[in-house]
Amino acid sequence: MSTVLSIQDLSVALPPGADRSHALRHLNLDLRANEILCVVGESGSGKSMSAGAILGLLPERVRAESGRIEFDGRNLLELAPAELRAIRGARIGMIFQEPMTALNPLRTIGDQIGEMFRAHTRLSRREIEQRVLALLADVHIPDPPAAARAYPHQLSGGQRQRAMIAMALALEPGVLIADEPTTALDVTTQAQILKLIRELQERRGTAVLFITHDFGVVAEIADRVAVMQHGVLVEHGAAAQILHAPRHPYTRALIAAVPPLTPPPERAVSAAAALRVEGVSKTYRSGGLFTGRRVVHAVRETTLELPQGGTLGIVGESGSGKSTLARCIVRLLEPDGGAIRLGDIDLAGLRGRALREHSRHIQMVFQDPYGSLNPRKRVGDLVAQGPIVHGVPRREALRRARELFELVGLDPEATGRFPHEFSGGQRQRIGLARALALQPRVLVADEPVSALDVSVQAQVLALLADLRTRLGLSLLFITHDLRVAAQICDRIAVMKNGQVVEHGPAAQVFADPQHPYTRDLLAAVPGRHWNPPGEALAERSVVRDAA
Structure with a gap:
């Protein structure tokens, strides 16, 4: 198969004060026609930064320091902004992770998809309307006319993602970049979207660069796999080889962490x-x-x-x-x-002080630890807040907060920091410490x-x-x-x-x-028939034993 996009010795520098000097280091990667190449790795591995470099959408103060990105005989890194805009959408499409933030909430779905044709073609209004309805039908959205008239908030998560795919494929680009497009979706909706991407890719011969951290998704759709760690490509090859005989320790560790079904x-x-x-x-x-x-x-x-x-x-x-x-x-x-019985107490029947007293025995850990932590307060104060409300002296509550940090695997000295100074996993541990503070x-x-x-x-x-x-x-x-x-x-x-x-x-x-x-x-469930290799299973058992 011919190469349609080639990343050659690409290094992307981060601004001073970042946790490392480069988002990408000497990345070499080819995307071939009519294939799905999955790029996998943890947050901070450089997956999304690779997509940003290709599309000229790097964050402010982040720059491509060296290397080339060859597409259609041109180096994308050397193109003027107007030249890149002509390529984005028309030649290289993009599906974002969160369609609700990528779509304009004040414009209808049909209007936003139609913008692709208004910006890049001379089609008439009537022709654009017909193309929009055909695209919505192509991505299997029920009742395309109603969907075209709808605003993003009026569609389900899966329908919004389908609308994003329709927009990305509107001008039949040769390359499609999908950045974690199924992460926030239910398992059934996820399966439908993966099937749709594969179906459209095969029908149109599109080359797909699919960014994900989910090896189940990789097992479901990948032809080839590239594994990234800290901005470096550590392993790449055919999907079967990566999934069943990974060579690099980091790849084996990622596969070992996949929960078994x-x-x-x-x-x-x-x-x-x-x-x-x-x-x-x-x-x-x-x-x-x-x-x-x-x-x-x-x-x-x-x-x-x-x-x-x-x-x-x-x-x-x-x-x-x-x-x-x-x-x-x-x-x-x-x-x-109904009744909610905690021991002999029906929480559903309690109000006021009685509810506050008994509800301390049942606490909640939320999905989004950053959204549930007050960004203006130090994390030690957030963990101590519950006990203080229930009469524990502040000094004692803060001492307990330090103990709880140690219990959940965090440095007790970190209680004086703010939520934004922690990673996602660390913030979830802080949320857990806060929930445990009242000894539920x-x-x-x-x-x-x-x-x-x-x-x-x-x-x-x-x-x-x-x-x-x-x-x-x-x-x-x-x-x-x-x-x-x-x-x-x-x-x-x-x-x-x-x-x-x-x-x-x-x-x-x-x-x-x-x-x-x-x-x-x-x-x-994506990749439900995939069984990781024995070495990965052995490493997974260590994780289980630690639990």
Whole structure:
């Protein structure tokens, strides 16, 4: 196959004061026609910086120091801004990780896709409208005319990503760059998007540079794989070779950190219940005088039981009711009905001081640790805040905060720093320390590792399992990632449309799912048929033993 894009000895310098001198060091990489090349690595490995260099979209004060990026006989690094704009979109398309931030919220989907034709062609308004509808149909968005008239917030996450793909492919570019396009999506939507990209790539012969940290995705769609670490290409080759016989220690470590889809042997768990959810419901109502009334039954008479010292995983797609149920349980939302029993106490029936007193025994770890930590406060103060509110003297609370930092694997001296001075994995540990500060009996973790790299994810999961054992915690674990659920959960509850459709021991649910929806979820897991090589499995067992 011919090479359509060639990166030659590319070095990208970072500004003074960065954690290293270069984002990329002497990168050499070729993208061939009609192939999908997956670039994998952790955050900070240089994956997205490579895409930015290709498109001339490097951050401010970051510059290409040396090297060439050859496309269509020209060095992209030497082109004027106007020349690059003519190539972006028309010749090289881009799919971004988060379509909600990449799309203009004030313009309709059809208008934004149509902009590609208005900027690069002389088509008439009528021809552009027809092309937009054809593209929306191509990416399998139902009712293309309605989608074209919709604004981004009126589409689901998967539909927004499909609209981004339609926009990227509008002018049939020879190269498509996809930067983590499925990271924030449910497993079923993710499977649909991956299938769509492969289908469009094969039909149009497009060369795809697919950036990801998910080896399941790599196993699903990659022809070749390039592995990056700290801005350096450490290994590259055919997908089969990288997935089944990785040579570099870093590649083996990444593969070792991929959670297996098969649960470990079942643990002995107490028959007593730490938490009982009985018939809990929550309905959202919107609309008013000038708009139609809308009623959404987010949670419908749900009943669950969390064993003492055990981990109950709640899995399902976005909109299934998982997070709403979690927020009802910790009383961030007021349930419409039902009971939430912590021992003999029904939290759903408590108000005011009584609720504050008893809710300390059930704490929550949030999905986005940066969004849940006040950026203006030092992290030690954030961890100490809960105990201080409950009457613990400030000096004692800060001393406990230092102890908790050590417990979750952080330097106690770091309590004087601010949230932005920590990595994503470290911020999640801070969130965990804050949740543990009130010595809860139950910990509710809402997608606590979904935004983390696979290796950091493995560390946080091992830490949670360790704390569960050491502190006697009971965990309610909310996730849409079935690999993560398989690794840490003793029991699984599958939610769909606000209801639990299947509930049982993790080994039973994964080995013999009874409900069609559960079977669909498992069938959609990317790379579900891929088994990492024996060496990686041995390294993974070390991670498990550490847990």
